[in-house]
Amino acid sequence: MILNTALVVLTDLAAQVLGNKLFRQHFHLLLSAALVFGPALSLWVSHHSIFAKRSHFLYRLFLRSGWGWTCVFVGSFIFLLSYSIRRSLLLSFRHLSRLAVAGGLWLCFCKLLDLLENTTGSCYEPLPAGPEVTDGQPMLVLKEGESKFECLKAGMVWRGYEVSEDVFLLCLCCLLLAEETAVFGPYLSLGGISDAPLRILFLFCVLLLGLWIFLLLCLLAYFPQFPTQLLGGALGCLSWRGLYQGWYRMGPSWYCPGRPGQGLLNIKTRNTEEEDALNHNHYN
Template identity: 55%
Template structure:
C-alpha cells in the first residue's frame, strides 16, 4: 500500500503538469487566432462599408440599368475578338452547368438571407421581415410565369425537323447547305432536341432574361445597406459580421452573374433572342421596383427595399 501511494501521487502530479501544459498551448494558439479574427473582421468592415457606399450612390442606383442594357446590346460584338477555343466557349463548362441553370435559386438564397438579416438587425419585427421577403416571392412568381409563357410561345411558333442524312454524312459533306429535312409537327422544342433533331423557330433567351432580372434585383436590394450603416439612423443593433458577410456574398454573386452574361453574349451570340430576353428582364424590374412597389400598401404591394425599416413613409424612394 505504501508503494502504490507515491505512484498515485506521481500520476496525479504528471496529469496536473500535462493539463497545465495543454492550457498554456491553447492560450498560445488562441492569441494569434483572435488577432487574425480581428484583422479579418476589420477588413470585412472596410470592404463592406466601401461597397455599401458604392451601391447606395445615386450614380449606381440611377444608371446601373443603362450599363446592363449597353452590355446586352453591344456584348455580341465581342464575338469577333473572342476565340472559339477558349474555355468559356464550351456550353458544358462548369459555370454554365452549376450556376446558369440555377440562377434564380442562388439569387433567392443570397438575396433572401440578406433581406431577412437586414430587417431583423434594424427592426425586431417578423411581419416586416415577411413583407420584405415577399418581394423575392413575387419576382420568383414573375419568372415562373415568363418561363411557362415563353416555352408555350416557342412550341407554338417553332417547327421540328428530322435530317434525312445521318450525322456522319453531315460531317463528311463539304457543302454548307442544309440537307432535305422531314417535318414533325407534333413535337415540342424539348422533345425535338432530346431526339437529336433540329428545331427552327423564334425564341427568347431565358438565360439572358433571368440574368438581367437577378442583376437588377440584387442592386435594388443591396442599395439600402449603406442607409443601414449611417451613424445618424436609429437602429437597435449595429450590423454584425454575418450581415456584412452575406452582403459581400451578394456582391460576389452579382459579379458572377454579370460575368456569365458577358460570356453568353460573347461566345454564343443569338440576335435578337438575347436582346429580347434582356428587354423582358428590364421590363420585369421596371414594373416591380419602379412601378408596383412604389404604390401605397393598400394596393397590396410589399414596398421598396428599406421602407418600413428605416422609413415609415414613402418619401425615401429610389430615384427614377
C-alpha cells in the first residue's frame, strides 16, 4: 500500500512536470545551454573521478546501446498506453512507428557522419616517446594511402572532421523521451485509467531521461570536444525539430504517424470542447 502510494505520487509529480507547457516549450533550450556551457564544467570536476574513465560501466552499459534502451522503455510505454485506451493494434503500431522513423534517421546520420570522417581524414603514425614529444603529446607522421579501417587496424591514429555521435544520440533521445512521455500528464488529467504497470513504465522512462541528461553532462565535463559535441547536439536538436515540430504536425496518414497522443487524448470523461482544448494546448 505504501509502495503503491509512493508510485502514484512520484508519477503524478513527474507527469505534471513533463506535461507542463513551459517545460515542453523550453526543454530544448535547456539542452542547448548545456551544450554551450557544459564544457566549462571541466574546470571544476576532478579528472581522477570514476566518470573520467571511458571504461566506466555507465558508459559501457548504457551509452553504447543508448538507442536500444530508449526503444525498449519508450516503446513499451507507448504501446501499453495506446493499447489500453483504444484496444487497437493498428493504432498502437502507428504510434510506435515514430520510434522506427527516429531510429532510421539516426542510422542514416551515423552513416553520413562516418563517411564524412573517412573522406576528410588522414592517417598518422605516432612516433615513440623521445625528444620529439611536444607538450606531452607524441609527434605524428602522416601516412599516405591508408584507409580508416587499415589505419586503426595497424594501431595508428586517424584524424578527420568529426561530429560527436554520442552527443547527437543523447540529445535526440532526451528530446524524444520528453515528447513521448509528455502525454501522460494530460491523460491523467482526463481521468484515464493508470494501473501500476503503466505508471512503472512511465517512471522508468523518466529515470532514463534523467540518466541521459547525466551522461550528457559527464561527456561535456570530462571529455570536452568543442565544437564536435556542439555540432552533434545541434544535429540532434534539428532532427527533433524536423520530426516532432514539423513532419508529425501534419496529422496521421499513410505517410505520417502523427503527434504523440493524437487519437488518444480524447477520453470520454469531459465534454468534447474541453477535450479539444486540451489537445490543442498539448501540441502548441
